[in-house]
Amino acid sequence: MSFFKTTMLLGLMTGLLMVIGGLLGGSRGVVIFFVIAAVMNFFSYWFSDKIVLRAYGAQELDAASAPELYSIVNELAHSAAIPMPRLYLIDSDTPNAFATGRNTHHAAVAVTRGIMRICTREELKGVIGHELSHVTNHDILTSSIAATMAGAVMMIGTMVRWGAIFGLGGRDNEEGGLPGLLVAGILAPIAATLIQLAISRTREYQADASGAALTHNPLYLASALRKLEAANERLPMDASPATAHLFIVNPLSAKGMSRLFSTHPPIEERIHRLEQMSSGQIGQG
Structure with missing residues (x-):
């Protein structure tokens, strides 16, 4: 597919x-x-x-420069049975993240400085689980x-x-x-x-569900999404509209009519689904 x-x-x-x-x-x-x-x-x-x-000036990270984040990515990549992706840092105070690459063997995960600052280890696991699910879902x-x-x-x-x-x-x-x-x-x-x-909103729901299954706790991601939405509303990221769909939350303003054309589903609906997964109302992954 x-x-x-x-x-x-x-x-x-x-x-x-x-x-x-x-x-x-x-x-x-x-x-x-x-x-x-x-x-x-x-x-x-x-x-x-x-x-x-390169467009976002991302700098590659390793175990020495970002030990906690590196260990989270390595742990979840092992659980997902995929090679450890390359890890990058974007020098932006706006919390966000995305995955890119052409396959599981040539994948990369990029996070902003802001997301590392405001998210707990558990919330970072939720975000990384989501991004690695984009990799395993082959999108x-x-x-x-x-x-x-x-x-x-x-x-x-x-x-x-x-x-x-x-x-x-x-x-x-x-x-x-x-x-x-x-x-x-x-x-x-x-x-x-x-x-x-053409980039279906359903891929975000799928990555949320797969990421929740990977981390074994949907509330990790739900908590992170709340923080990311609030922070992005206060401090929108200097991002290109052409790449907005890559990020875990929309880095651009998505209010009024613009929400109809957003590549991301509503955050409140994503959180609601994650909470339902946590309570066992709907299955994970």
């Missing part, structure tokens, strides 16, 4: 870029953007994790590729809009022309949003 979703995402991205290329330059634009898409697909598959980690590749692609599409959209503003589209009767620039400039950010929405 993970391979199918990844293939579909790569195909969708290729198709969208070819449409944008056609609007900009007709048949010639389709060919050019097909080549761009092929290069993007290659780099997204092999290097999406490195791109995301980190799709999420990492989506982040890379959404960022690229948003960048293309920005370039196209500036091109339209400065009249780089040429005459209206040429292939593409100014109308093509305007349409493509509007289409690109919409395409990035669609890529974001």
